Amino acid sequence: MADGAGGVATMKVLVFGAGFSGRRFARMRPETARVLGTTRSADKFGSLREVGLEPFLFASRTIAPDLQRELTGVTHLVVSIAPDDQGDPVLDALKAPMPALQWVGYLSTVGVYGDYSGAWVDEESPCKPVSNRSRERVEAERQWLDYGARFGVPVSVLRLSGIYGPGRNAFVNLQNGTAKRLIKPGQVFNRIHADDIAGVLWHLIDRNLGGVYNVTDDEPSPPQDVVAYAAKLMGIEPPPEVPFETAQLSPMARSFYAECKRVSNAKIKKTGFGFAYPDYRRALETMWKEQSWGA
Numbered sequence: 162m163a164d165g166a167g168g169v170a171t172m173k174v175l176v177f178g179a180g181f182s183g184r185r186f187a188r189m190r191p192e193t194a195r196v197l198g199t200t201r202s203a204d205k206f207g208s209l210r211e212v213g214l215e216p217f218l219f220a221s222r223t224i225a226p227d228l229q230r231e232l233t234g235v236t237h238l239v240v241s242i243a244p245d246d247q248g249d250p251v252l253d254a255l256k257a258p259m260p261a262l263q264w265v266g267y268l269s270t271v272g273v274y275g276d277y278s279g280a281w282v283d284e285e286s287p288c289k290p291v292s293n294r295s296r297e298r299v300e301a302e303r304q305w306l307d308y309g310a311r312f313g314v315p316v317s318v319l320r321l322s323g324i325y326g327p328g329r330n331a332f333v334n335l336q337n338g339t340a341k342r343l344i345k346p347g348q349v350f351n352r353i354h355a356d357d358i359a360g361v362l363w364h365l366i367d368r369n370l371g372g373v374y375n376v377t378d379d380e381p382s383p384p385q386d387v388v389a390y391a392a393k394l395m396g397i398e399p400p401p402e403v404p405f406e407t408a409q410l411s412p413m414a415r416s417f418y419a420e421c422k423r424v425s426n427a428k429i430k431k432t433g434f435g436f437a438y439p440d441y442r443r444a445l446e447t448m449w450k451e452q453s454w455g456a
Contacts, residue, residue, distance in 0.1 A: 172191070172366075173236050174190070174196045174197065174238070175238050175239070176214070177240045177251045182321075182324060185358065185359045186358070187209075199219035200218065222250045222253045233260055234261050237366055240267045248301075264365075264366055269319060270320060271422070272298065273290050274422055280422060280423065283427065283428065284320075317374060318373045319374055323352045323353065324355055328455060331387050332454040340399075341408065344402050351380075351381045352382075353376055353378055360436075361429060374429040377425075379440055380439070381424065387441050390445060
């Protein structure tokens with residue numbers, strides 16, 4: 162794509178909510194992409210700049226004048242901010258169409274499916290969310306898809322499973338003493354490495370694809386198996402097994418165990434995407450070999 166001066170056009174990407182996943186996304190940017198990211202605190206500007214993000218403040222559903230000026234040239238939008246009981250904060254803040262916008266990626270959660278008692282789900286499975294936060298996600302997905310239809314822009318909804326990667330993984334939990342091996346018979350979870358989230362986003366941007374996609378690994382597994390495998394790689398004893406019924410958990414942590422499903426990623430694979438980390442073992446082995454797990 163050429164610009165008006167005959168050169169190569171620069172893609173201008175804005176990440177609303179440049180947290181863990183957004184920063185991995187920025188690290189994988191092509192040379193032709195300019196990537197902006199928002200945070201709620203100016204204290205985080207330095208860490209955003211370290212990964213190549215141009216930082217801006219966004220809080221309280223208000224777009225500051227400096228960010229407002231940038232919106233007119235944004236070609237791709239990645240939204241990684243959760244909705245609340247008042248709706249989606251980014252949609253509430255966007256009072257006018259973005260004239261250069263070509264594509265939107267909305268990061269959602271597999272929690273929208275609710276509990277399937279361990280059965281497989283795909284993008285055609287009915288959403289029957291259990292928690293308020295998942296019900297809010299279902300509504301936000303609908304609003305973003307409507308936004309795309311209204312302005313003729315492809316919108317990709319990425320339903321993410323449990324996110325991990327450098328700095329957020331079982332090795333870190335074992336090191337700091339917070340790892341647990343909770344045993345709930347039949348319980349499985351899918352996971353997704355943050356670099357695969359970033360990879361899917363750039364893959365969809367490159368192909369200008371919209372739609373709903375599960376972004377998750379190949380192998381829904383019991384959570385205690387992940388902890389045990391990480392401990393084995395570290396050469397240490399794993400923490401003792403604890404029955405779920407007697408475990409001391411926060412209400413939010415306990416709520417995750419109220420849902421059990423196996424999530425299919427076949428749809429995104431059909432677009433030609435290949436996962437770098439299709440299961441937790443490969444990811445843990447790579448991070449341990451490279452000693453990148455604490456980064």
